[in-house]
Amino acid sequence: MAEPERPRSRKRRLDGERSRAAVLDAAIATLGRQADASIEDIAAAAGVVRQTVYAHYPSRTALLTAVIDHLTTETASALDAIDVTSPPPEQALRRWLEASWAVVERYPILLSPVIATAAPPADEHDRHRPVTTRLVDLVRRGRRTGVFEERHSEEWTISAVIALGHAAGQQVAAGRMSSAEAAAAYRDSVLRLVVKLPMAEDD
Amino acid sequence: MAEPERPRSRKRRLDGERSRAAVLDAAIATLGRQADASIEDIAAAAGVVRQTVYAHYPSRTALLTAVIDHLTTETASALDAIDVTSPPPEQALRRWLEASWAVVERYPILLSPVIATAAPPADEHDRHRPVTTRLVDLVRRGRRTGVFEERHSEEWTISAVIALGHAAGQQVAAGRMSSAEAAAAYRDSVLRLVVKLPMAEDD
DNA sequence: CTTATCTTGGACGTACGTGTCTAACTTAAG
DNA sequence: CTTAAGTTAGACACGTACGTCCAAGATAAG
Known part of the structure; x- marks a missing residue:
């Protein structure tokens, strides 16, 4: 965390940093396709050799951690770019869905399951919590203001949003829907699920 | 399929069949908790030794196949018990949701991912298709009769229903919702997503 | 150009899971 | 009780992935 990145030695080659980044990218891409990909697979995807991976990341766990940290940072900054607290909840939700879909499509x-399962030893059980945090706040605000459905628990709403995101992502991955179709279906479905209807129905 | 189960040898011990069933049950339970559980793990859960597993199932793949076959049969018969073709689509969907939730809760x-990933070599890519088949037919009928939403593709609806089932199951597994809560949330959410609203909204 | 960094190839040890085999034992079936 | 079915313990070969070490070669930094 508090690492000043002190250039203590006289020579540092940007050569190294490039291959380090290549390995990280390859890990993200490869593990995205195959959750149990080996270091060998990742190295091949990065165009390097297994030992080079170990030159930058001492262990598989370390690489996994670096992947998660990188994704968390990227995602957080992507979601920070949008304002989700001032617009009316439905509008904010639309923006959140658009932004998070873009991130999911990129990564x-x-x-x-790599992300969820990759909880090393006794780390936080939810590393990607910083991402859903904004959604949680948004859902709470929508409920307080009376524009979001409150029939079921808050956590159910969150998990339903995530689950529909998974479904949309899988449709695209399976080639059964275009990215635009999936994005629209995802958006519409979440809104339909979350936003309270104009007139209250019966039970 | 057409195996007369001929008692060709003079002695057959029900002892064997009991441990065979124990292994199968243990495999279902253990693989449900940990998708990459070893034969050792499964054997331990069954109260037997690794070699005993191999005495009944020649390989891991064979065991996996047996698990899937068993589940497919069980699920199919559970869903055959309900009539999903004659009642109005919404009512039929309610019944389907109730029945399929019961099965998911039991298994x-x-x-x-064990089920989806376990496609051995060039087998059907969807072994559990016989389960969703009924849902597909039901969704088609609801669309034709004009009571189900047609805004997005049929496959999206199916995959959304499955995804919400996953979400509900995970909530229960994580202890964040009771089984009854999850069932209700699942049912309500699917209906809200699938059934067309009384009055057409704008875009 | 010189030097330290970086990558590479080769080899090695370890751990784990799969699948097979065999001999000894328990136990249900006749 | 006798016999064959079934389970067990032990050992083995095999493959794969992880992680480490080292020496040689390529290359960016000064």
């Missing part, structure tokens, strides 16, 4: 690994 | 492995 399909986010929908893979 | 959490159905929501695990």
Whole structure:
């Protein structure tokens, strides 16, 4: 965390940083396709050799951690770019859905069990919590203001939104829907599920 | 399929069949919790030793196939018990949801990637298709009769229903919702998503 | 150009899961 | 009780992935 990145030695080659980034990208892409990909697979995808991976990341766990950290940072900044707190909840939700879909499309690994399962030893059980945090706040606000459905628990709403995101991502991955179709279906479905209807229905 | 189960040898011990069933049950339970459980794990859960598993199932793949076959049969018969073709689509969907939730609750492995991933070599890519087939037919009928939403593709509806089932199952598994809560949330959410609203909204 | 960094190839040890075999034992079936 | 079915313990071969070490070659930095 508090690492000043002190250039203590006189020579540092940007050569190294490039291959380090290549390995990280390859890990994200490869693990997104195959959650149990080996270091060998990742190295091949990065165009390097297994030992080079270990030169930058001491262990598989370390690489996994780096992947998750990178994704968390990227996602957080992508979601920070949108304002989700001031617009009316429905509008904010639309923006959140659009932004998060874009991120998921760029990093399909986010929908893979790699992230959830990769909790090393006794780390936080939800590393990607910083991402859903904004959604949680948004849902709470929508409920407080009376424009979001409150029939079921808040957590159910969150998990339903995530689950529909998974479904949309899988449709695209399976080639059964275009990215635009999936995005629209995802958006419409979530809104239909979350936003309270104009007139109250019976039970 | 057409195996007369001929008692060709003079002695057959029901002892064997009991442990065979124990292994199968243990495999279903264990793989439901941990998709990559070893034969050792399954054997331990069954109260036997690894070699005993191999005495009944020649390979891991064979065991997996047996698990899937068993689940397919069980699920099919559970869903055959309900009539999903004659009642009005919404009512039929309610029944389908209730029945399929009961099955999923009994066999959490159905929501695990074990089933989808376990396609051996060039087998059907969807072994559990016989289960969703009924849902597909039901959704088609509801669309034709004009009571189900047609805004997005049929396949999206199916995959959304499955995805919400996953979400509900995970909530229960994580202890965040009771089984009854999850069932209700699942049912309500699917209906809200699938059934056309009384009055057409704008775009 | 010199030097330290980086990558590479080769080899090695370890751990784990699969699948097979065999001999000894328990136990249900006749 | 006798016999064959079934389970067990032990050992083995095999493959795969992880992680480490080292020496040689390529290359960017000064």
